[in-house]
Amino acid sequence: MRIFSIIFLLFLCFPAVTRSQSALGHSGVVEYEKKVNIHGILKKTIGGSQDVNQQVYDDYVNKNPQFAILNSRLTFSTDECLFEPLTSPNLNNSTLFGKIPLSEQINITYSDLKQGLTWTRKNAFNEQFLIENTRKIRWKVTNELRDVAGFKCRRANAIIMDSIYVVAFYTDEIHVSGGPETFGGLPGLILEVALPNDNIHWVAKRVNFNSSSHPIVKTTQGKPITDTDFTKLVITRFQSDKNRKRARLNIINYLL
C-alpha cells in the first residue's frame, strides 16, 4: 500500500512540476507608469531670455510638480496584445504655448504576436492615423539584470531615430514581444524603458495574470498611412521650428 501511495504521489508531482513551470500563462494585464520630467522638458522648449518665456516657465514650475505621471495599460494573451493609455485626471500639461511635448499619450498599439505585426493608432494634429509599424529597433542585449515588478529583466540598449538613446529592461518570462507605446522587438515583454537624455521613463507597476476583464480589440479606426509617410509628415511639420530642442522633442513625441 505504501509503495502505491508513493507512486501515486510521484504521478501527482510530475504534472505539478510541469504546471508550475507553465504557470505564467500568457494572458494578463500590465500597468505602466510614464514619468516625465516636465520641468526639464519645459526648460528645453521654452527656455530663452525673453521675458514672456521666463514668466510662462516660472509660472508653470511654481504651480506644478516636476514630474508628470501618466498611466497606461497593456493587455496581453498568447496571440495578441494591446497597449492603451489611461486618463490622468490631475495632469496639467499645457502652457500658454500649447501642450508640453511628450506629456501626453497619443498611441494605442495593437500587436499580432503570431505574425509579428503591429498597428498603432496615433492621435496627432487633431487627426487619427492608423500606422502599420515597419520600423525595427536595433537592440543590443547586455548582461545587466534588474528586478522590475517582481520579474527578472535583462537590459538592452538601442539608439533610435539616429540620436535617441533608449534603455529597456525586458523579461523573457513573459513571451510577449511588446512594451509601452511602440517599443518592442525584444525576446520578452519590456517592463521598463527610459530615454535617459530626454527626461522620460516608463516602468511597470503591476503585472496581473489571467485578468480577462479587458478585451483585446484590434484597432481599425484612423486614416491609414505608412510609417514612412507619417515620418515625413512629422518632419516637414517641425522642420522650420527655430527652437531645435523643441523640434526634437516634438518629433520624438509623435514618432515614438
Place this chain on the structure above:
Amino acid sequence: MKIFYSFLLFCSFAISSFGQNNGLIKGRVIDTAIKQAILNSTVTVFRAKDSLLQAFSYPDKFGAFTVSNLPQGQYFLMITAKNYVDHIVLLELNSNSMQKDVGQISLLLKTTFLNEVLIKGKVKSIKINGDTTEYNAKAYVIQPNDKVEDLLKQLPGIQIDENGNISANGQKINKILVDGEEFFGDDPTLVTRNIRADMVSKIQLYDKKSDQATFTGIDDGSKKKTLNVKLKEDKKNGTFGKVNVGIGSHDIYSNQGIYNRFKSNEKYSAYVTAASDGKTGLKFGDSNNIGALGNVQIAEDGLITTTGDNNVLDSFNGMYDNRGLPEAINGGAHFDKKMGNGNQTINANFKIGSFDVSGSTNTSTLVTLPVGAINGSSFQKFSNELSRQKLDGTYQIKFDGATTLKVALDETGKSAKSFNNYDSQQILNGSLLNVQRRTLDNNSDQQIVNFAALLTRKFKKNRRTLALTIARSSNDESIKSYLNSEIDYYRLNTTPDSIVKVNQYKTNNLYKSTLSTNIAYSEPITKKISLTLNYGFGTNNSESNRKSFNQSALGTYDLIDKDFTNDYVFKQLINQFGAILNFSSNNVLVNLGNKISIIDFNQSDKIQNIQTSRTFLNYYPQANFQLKLAQETSFKFNYLGTPLIPSIEKIQPVQINNDPLNVIIGNPTLKPSFTNSFNSSFSSFKEITEESMEIYGSYAFTGNDIITKTYTDNFSGKSITNYVNLNENNSHNYYINLNYGRKLKKYNIGVNLNLSTSGDVYYSYINDELGKSKNGSYEFSLGLSKYLVEKYNLSFNVGPIYNINQFSLQPGNNNAWGVNTNAAILIYLPAKFQLTTNFKYNYLAKTPRFDSQKRAILNASFSKTFLPTNKLRASLLVNDILNQYVNFYRNISDNSIIQSETNGIRRYLLLSVSYDFTKFRSVKEK
C-alpha cells in the same frame, strides 16, 4: 539635425534591404536532470561582434526551436528560462554551413548549480578594449592572505622579479594605481605586497599618457605602462594590513607594519618598515622625471637637461641593485578622498626614510690598443647613505561637466653621503703603467619642488576642447666633497717617473628652475576628424658653480684651483608650436602631426665673462594608428621622431677631476641627434579557448648620434673621452616580444610561451678608429603553472637564450648559448604547514673571451599558520641555501672587457612572525 531627418527616412527602407538571409539555427532545450523539455524557455540570437539582437524564438512544448532568416556571421545563442542558469553557445554561420543544428541543449536548475557546480562558473578572464587589457581576478586562483603580487604572477605576459619590479611583455611597468588613484607614488610594492588579492575585482593594463595628452589626443610621447588595480565594491569599506617581525642570522632583519583603512570615498594608509634583507622598502630612486609629478604629467620635450650624464660618484641616487649590503628604514602615509559626488578629489602622500648600503667591488678590465693590451684591476669599497622625505598632493575639481582643474605640488628633500675608497693599477704587456689610490667623500643636499596645474574645458560643441597647462619646478642641489688621490705613473718603468697627488675640497652648487606653459585647442572638422593646435612657452634657467680648493700650508682648503673651478649660467627659452590631425571612428583611430620647437640657448661663463648663444630648431613628427579588429583584438602602430639635444655636460668643456684617469671633456659644437622610433603591438584574446596573444615590436634608428670618442694614452693609461656626432652611419636597435598564453583546461595548467629578440648596433671612436658593436639576444621561454586553492601553487619556467656580442675592432665574436630556469613551489601540508621554495638557475656558455657562467640560487621557507582564520603565521626562511650569490657584471665593448664582482646578500636564516588583519563592512551591491 539634417542628418537626423534624413536618417529617419532612410531608416524605414533599410530594413527591407537586408539581403540573402537564409541562415538557420535549430535545436532543443531540455532540463539536465529530468531530460524533459523546459516550458517557457527563450532563445535569443545576437551578433557576436557587437551583441546586436538578431532574432529570437520561443521553443515549443517539446523544447524544439528554429531561428531562421539569419545572415552569415558569428552569433551567440543565449538560452534562458526561469529558475535555470543561462546557457550561451557561440556559433558561426558561413557559406559552408548556413544551417546549424545545435542538438539538445540541457539547462541546469539554478538550485542544482548553486549546490554543485558553483566553482565551475566560467568567468571571462581577459578583456581587450582598445589599448587596455583587463584581467578578471575571479578567473585566477587566490590563496588565503594572498597579495596583489601573487595574483599578478598568474596573469599571462606579466613577470615580477624578486625586487617586486613588474614588466608586461618585456616592458617595464612604471606606475600602479588603485581604483585609478595614485597610491604612495613611486613604490609599486606598497600596492602589490600590501593590498590583498581577495579585494581585487579587476587588473587593468594600459599605456597611461600624460593628462594633457589624454584630454587633447596630442601624443607627447610620455607614455607609462600602468597597472590599475580595481577593487571590489564590497571591499572598499574596511581595514586591513599586516604586521611582520623577522630576525635572522648575518645581521639580517625584516620588520614591517602596514595599516590601511578604506571607506567608499576615502583611503587612509600608513606603513613603517625596517629591513636589511634587500627586499622591502628599497625603492628610493625617483622614477619620476622633472615635470612629471603626481597625477599631472607635463611633456618636457624641448628642454636641455642638465642631469644627463652625472658622474655616478657625484652623488648617490638611492637605487639598490643587489650590490652590497643594504639597510633601510622607511615610513609613509597616504590619503585620498572624493568629495561632492566625486567632483573633487584629494590625493596626498608622505614618505620619509633612510637607506644605507655598503660593499666592495672587484673589477678587472682589459683594454686592447694597437701596441698591446692594458690589463687593469681595481678594488673599490663603498658606503652610501641616503635620507629622503617627500610630500606630494594632488587636488582635482570638476566645476561643471565641462571644466576640470587639477593642481599638483610636491616637495622632496634629500641628503646623501657617500664614501668611496678606490685602489687600481694598470699593466701593459707585463709592465706597470700606473698605480692609483683614491678616496672620494661626498655630502650632498637636494631640494626639489614641483608644481603643476592643468585646466581643461570641453565646449558645447562636441569635441571642441581647450587645455591649459602650467608647470614650474626647481631643483637645488649642493654637493661638498673631499677628493684625495695619488697616481704613480710608471710608464713601463720599474719605479714611478712621476707622482700626481690631488688633495682637494670641492663644492658644487647646481640650481635649476624650469617653467613651462602650454595651451592646446581642439576643433572638430567633421564627425570623425578633428584638429588640435598647441603652443607652448617655457624657460629653463640653471646655474652650475663648481669650486675646487687645494690645501694650503696651514692644512685648510683655501687655495682655489682654477682649472677645476667654474661658474656657469645657462638660460633657455623655448617656443613650441604643434598641429595634430585626429581621425577616430568606432574601429580606427589615427593621428598625425608635427611639433616644432625653437630653443634659444644662452650660456655665460661668469668667471671668464664669455657669453655664447645657440639656437636649436627641432621637429617632433608623430603618427599613431590604432585599429580594433574584433571584440578582443587590437592593433597599434606608432611613430615618433625625437631630436635629442645634447646635455649640458656634453656641450660644456667643464673639467671634472673626480676620476683623474678617466677625463671627460665636452664638445661645444655638438648638434642634436634625431631618433626615429616605430613601435607596434597586437593583442588578442579568444574567450572560448582562453588563448591570449600579445606581440610587441619596436625599431629605432638615430641619425647624427652623439657617440663617445675615447683616446687612451699607451704609457700613462689615462683616457680622455670626448663627444662627437656620428655622421656616416645610423645607430639602431630593435626589440620584438611575443607572448602566447592559454589554459589547458583538462589538466588545469596554464601555459605561457614567450619569444623575444633584441639587438642594437652602435658606434664609438677608439683612438681615432671607428668601432661598430653589435649586441643582441634571442630568448625563448616556456612557462607552466598550476594553482589549486589551499593545495598548491606550482610554476616553472625554462628556456634557452643566445647572446650576440660582436665588435668590429676585435677579432672573432663573443656569442654564447645559455639557459635560464626558475621554479616556484608552494605546497600546503597537513596541520597548516606550508612549504615554499624558489629555485633559479642561469647558465651562459664559455666564449673566446669569457669563462662559462653558472649560478644556482635556492631559497626555501617553511611556515605554519595559526588561528581559525590562518591570519597568524610563523615562518623560517633560508635564503640562498647554496650560498652562491655574487653580483657579477661583465661587459664587453669595442676595445675593452670589464668584469666586476660585488658582494651581496648571501645565505641567511630568517625567523619571522606575521599577522594579517582584515575587517570589511559588508556593503550591499546594487
